[in-house]
Amino acid sequence: MLNFPLENLRLKVLNFMVLLVLPCGILLSQTSESGGSLNPHADEPCGFATVIQQLEAQYPGFRLSYDQQTLNAKQSDARKLRDQGIDRRKKVIKDTLYYYDTIYTVPVVFHVIYNVANENLHDSLIISQLAVLNRDFNRLNSDTVKTRSVFKSRAGNARIQFEFAKVDPSGNATNGIVRKATTKTTFGSATGNLQDLMKATSTGGDDPWDPTKYLNIWVCDLSVNNQDNLLGYAFPPYGHPSWTSGSWVADSRQGVVLHYKVVGRNNPRATGIIASSNMGRCAVHEVGHYFGLRHIWADDQYSANKCLVDDYIDDTPLQGIGAGFTCNLGGNTCIEPKNDLPDMFENYMDYSTEACQNLFTKQQVQMMRTSITDFRTELPIKRDIITRMRVFDTVVYDEVLIYPINKETDVVVEIRNEDILEALEIQFYDMLGQEITELKTLTTNETRFDTQTWADGYYVAVLKRKSDGKVIRKQKLFVD
C-alpha cells in the first residue's frame, strides 16, 4: 500500500483568498503563531511553488496578487517577531526543516523476466538495487563529497524511500520479487520503437501490479543484436506539466524498465561501458523520470539553439547537450547571461558516467515530491496515447516548439508530432496576465501569430490540452 498523504494540489479555486488556506495548509495556518513560515522559496516543501505556477497558468495574474499578499504577510510577521525579540532567520530555518521532513515510502515490485538463467538475477543484486535507490534518494551516498562547491548549496535530499512490497495485490505475503520465464529472447526493438511487451503476461512478460499502488520495475533483456543500446526507460506521471502529451501513457505502462545488465551494484553481467561504472544508478535516473524529472539538458540537442529550452528546473544550469557518458567537469555548453555556471554533470538526470553523478537539486527534489502528492497518489485509468520514444531512454522530445522569428513579425508554434494535431490549444498573455490572443486550436504543423501590434516585451504562451483544458506548458518569450 502507498501511505501517501492525500494532498490534492489540483485545486478548484473560487477566489484567491480561499486559495491561501488550501494548499499546504499546515504551512500557512501556522503563520499567525510561528511567523516566518509563509515563505515561498525554491526549497519549500509541498511543491508550493508549483501550485502557484499552476494557478498562474490557470488564472493569469494570480502570481502578482499572491506575491503582494505574501509580502504583506511577511512584513507583518517580521514586525510581530521583532516585537517578541525573536530572530526571524533562525525561526524560518527551523520551520523549514520541520515542514520538509515528510518521508514518502514507495512499495516496489521487481518483475524479473528471463529467457536464460543468466538473466534471472540473484536476489542479492535486486536487493543492492533497492539499497542504491534508498541511498541516492536520501542523499546518503558517500560521493556527495565530490559535488563541486558551486553546486553544493543546490543539492537536495528527496526523502523518498523504497521498500520491497510486502503484500501482493491479492493480499498474499510477498518478498516483492516476481520471477517469470519467457520464450522471448529479448524485449529490445531494432527500430527503437518500444512496445512494452515485458509489461503484459500475454506478450511474454508479466502484468503490472496495480500501478497506482506499487512502483513496478521490470528487469529483462533489452539488447538488440547483442548490443546494449537501451539500458532503461520510464514514463513521467500522466499529465505532468513538464512533459508533452506524447509522453503520457496509461496506467498499465507506468513503471520502470531496466536492462538486466545494469541492475544493482557490481552486476557481473555488466560489460563494456556499463561495466565501467556499474553502480546501479541507471535505476536512479529512471525513477527520476518516473517522478517527472526531465533530462538536465532538456532534450533539445537537435534544436538550432540548444540553450533555449530549459528543463523546467531553475537550479540546474542551462545545458545544451547530454554529457555523453563522460565526466568532463570543465564543460560548459551554455553561457548564462548572469552567474554563468558549468554543466552540472553531477546530476543524476544527465548522461554523465555513474561515477560522476551524485545529486538531485533542491528543485528537482521539490518536483519529484510534488509528483507524488499531485499525481502518483491517484492515477486513474487513462486512455492510451501513441508514444514516440528514442533509443536509450524514454524521452519524447519537445514536440511543440514556440518561438518568435527574428526580423519578421510572427511567433511560430511548430508541432512536430502529427499525432497531437487538433489535441492542443494555445493562448498568449502579456506579463500582466492580460489575454493577447484568443484560445486557438493547433491544427497544422506550423501556426503563426502576427505580433505587429504587440508592444515590445515578454509574453507567456500557455499550451493546453483541448480535451480538458489542462495546462501542458507555459513558455515565456520576448517579442520585439
Ligand SMILES: [Zn+2]
Ligand atoms: Zn533519461
